[in-house]
Amino acid sequence: MKLFKNCLFAGLTALTLLSAANVTTAQETDQVGRAPYLESLKGKKVIFVPISQGMDLNQSWVVVWQRHAARYGFSIEVRDPNGDTNAGIRAMQGAIAEKPDLIIVQNPDVQTYARLLKQAQAAGIKVLQVNMQSATQTDSYVGNDWIEMGRLEMGELAKHCTGPNAVSHKVVWLAGVQTGAANIYMRTGIDEVLKANPELQLVSDQPADYMSEKARQITETVLQQHPDLCGIMGIWDNAEVGAGAAVAAAGKQDQVTIVTNGAGSATGCESIKNGLLDVIFNFNSPIQAEIAAQQISELLQHPERQAGSEKTIFFGPITRVDKTNATGRNCWKLDELK
């Protein structure tokens, strides 16, 4: 009897303990850290100051970030200066005065916002820079390793324009805006390759200002001087179509290799298929945007970390795209990202 009582008691105890255990597991099915994460993002304010929202890469970034913001309940506002540096300065000043939790910025050049970024950090605002850096380093930079980009592009030309079978050793660098971060750092990479391949001749080095017609004019003039030109490298696929047009008009598409970089939008792939461009080093801006979205989450989750106290850099992946792989995810369309 006593044994039975004991057994019953033990059984009841076990049951109680089990049910208690059940209760606790029911409480703990919430994913570890999820609640504070959601809490930390909710209602936060993010302001993005781009160079111009008319560019393909910018549009893809914002589509991704807005999706991220809608999911986690923070707000993201775009203050588009539309390529006007003065309007950009005003947008930055306005953003700093509003004291958001985070400012995302795409710098038109390395100097213009340098002081403003210092001011923002001093005011306790976290700053994430995308793809175009300022001379001032802030909490985070997500974008290209532009020195590597310069190395990759000139390296591609070195493959075609050195050695006994090359048409000639003459190459052209169609720059963008000479004060822009991409331009300055790409030049460093280019110079490394030129040093390693002394037979390469840089016959022209002029900025086309990211404009296709300017790129076409420079290329046409250079082709008159150097009919045996071997390669052209540029800074943006939407501008280098102009160089491609000049090469096509001269009937030298088989002779001149045109290499550039781009955000990976479908228009770039079209330009490859039309034979206007040969190689695009694609930095896939939607992926850049996802990496930046991770940084947004991280920066918003740690209000205890002081603005500017830690400085992070992340270079996104670069894919070499030519006729063989100008399909699928290497050619995104904005509507498909939405």
Add this chain to the structure above:
Amino acid sequence: MKLAGSGKSDGARMGIKMSQELVVVAISVILFLVFSATLNNFLTQGNIIAILKNVSILGTLAVGMGFIVVGRGIDLTMVAVMVVGVAFSIWISTWGVDFTLAVVCGALLAAAIGLFTGIMVAIAEIPPIFATLAIASSVYGSGRIVFASDVLYAPSNIAWLKFIGSGTILGIPMVVVIFAAVAALMGFFLRKTRFGRLVYATGDNPNAARTTGLPTRPIIVTQYVLSALIAFTAGIIMLGLVTGIDTRLYNSSLIYDVLLVVVLGGIGLSGGQGGVRNVIVGTILVGILTNGMTILNFSYTSQNLIKSVILLGALAIDAIINPRDEQTSQSGDI
């Protein structure tokens, strides 16, 4: 030498126009000779064609601007109309509208904007510099909101567009032929038609023209419609050359380059004088200069510096040869 339709026999006036134009021609010739002597492959058929091809857009726009300035106006909407008109054509063609029809619609839009500008200037009597500055901004802004993207590409299978971009007539690129045709038509229009004479009359002295019963308002409205259509033509040239149109051109210095060509060529901003020949002279100087500096691989900054110094020099020489007096300064600037 008979001058392009100044309609004046005043010797002093004739001297001004001649000298400014001659100074620019002289500078062009000197540059041409220096470059020919010092640069390889400068004096080749290919390079001369490249020079002409590279100024075809600037030159076409300058013909339109010159036409407006002769009538004592100024049209700062040209670049905005050019990019928005052509971008509009591409935009509606993406809905499945036939591209050629879409281009016609774009031209109609450009004409409508020109009509509006003309009405604002001629009938609302807003000074052209303010009216066109505001309209340019509105046109570009509306375009930006509607199209979303800066760069729009034409469909790749349009035969006539390809012909404009890379076709030739008797070895001359189609874009140069179009520029020459626009310039020749405008020259004929200004010098040989009654309308052209009325434009000079209106530009020279608008009040006198109105008092004597000339239809100055319709003339001004027509001028702005035509300059908008010429701007659209320049946009089509660009589309043929590079397959796409970049609306950010509105933010570039292109509109000032166009004005520069006009003023440099010797069309006074006070109106009533000069003609297409001045525009061509100014365009060719800028073309030779840019081509030579590109060949020399000058840096962007030094190119701008040299360009500015040469342009300033041309204006200074003109000012020395023709000091301002009461007669020349009475009409003032815009």
